[in-house]
Amino acid sequence: MNTISSINTNRKLIQVFFICFSFLQCISVSAQADNFQVLINKIQQFSKPARILNKHIDATGNGPVEFTNAKKQVLRFRLEHHKLQIQHGGIAYQLFYYKNDYLEKIQTFDVNGKLAGEGESKNESGVVFIIEKPNLYLKKKELIDDAEGNIDLKDDTNEKIIRVQLYDENNMPIPEFQPTYISSKIYWNYNVRMYWP
Known part of the structure; x- marks a missing residue:
């Protein structure tokens, strides 16, 4: 018993x-x-409600977190010891805007949720992507997708496929003497959020 x-x-x-x-x-x-x-x-431009898209936080509280919402926005930031990590130039957040699975715009914010400029570049806090030659980009994208991004494409900036417009911390266009273009591969990297400040 x-x-x-x-x-x-x-x-x-x-x-x-x-x-x-x-x-x-x-x-x-x-x-x-x-x-x-x-x-x-803190990021008013990010529509709520939101859900976690990706989270890779290690045991010490370090790593990136991405949220998404019904508007197909993606808000991401990094944690360091369970606290918001401040990136280069005081940037703490990146907000990605998508339409039909194509990246339209990226904005960067400080810890308080205010637009923050990328000091190492042209102090832009926003980048708008304009695909001027969509059919040509689709051909390039297919090559990059097939290689899962692991491909060295010839720099096609001179083909003027994707133009960018930069915006300052007041959300005003940064004046340019001539349009700025980026390569299809760089745009693809931005589209899949390979870039951190």
Whole structure:
């Protein structure tokens, strides 16, 4: 009888342990979701509600997180020791705007959710992508897609396929003497969010 009673007691203890462990996991996930909600709420241009698209946070609280929403926007940022990491030039967030699976615009923001310029470039806080030759880009995109991005294409900037318009921290166009074009491969990299500030 004592052996059976001891086994039943051990089973109950194990069940209580697993219930407590599951409860703590739920609290941890809920706290993390609340922390993320505070972070994404700082970016007013990002439509809510949102859901996690990708999250690669290691045990020490370091790594990137991406959110998406019904408007096909993607908001991303990095954590460092569970806190928002400030990237180069004071940039903390990147917001990607897509239409029909093509990247239309990227904006960058500081920790307070204000537009922040990319100081190492032309101090732009926004980049709008205009595909001027869509059929030609589709051919190039197919080659890049087939190679899963691992292809060295000849720089096609001079073919004037994709033009960019830069915007400053006041969301005003940065004047240019002539249009700026980028290569199909660079645009593809932006489209799949390979670039960090």
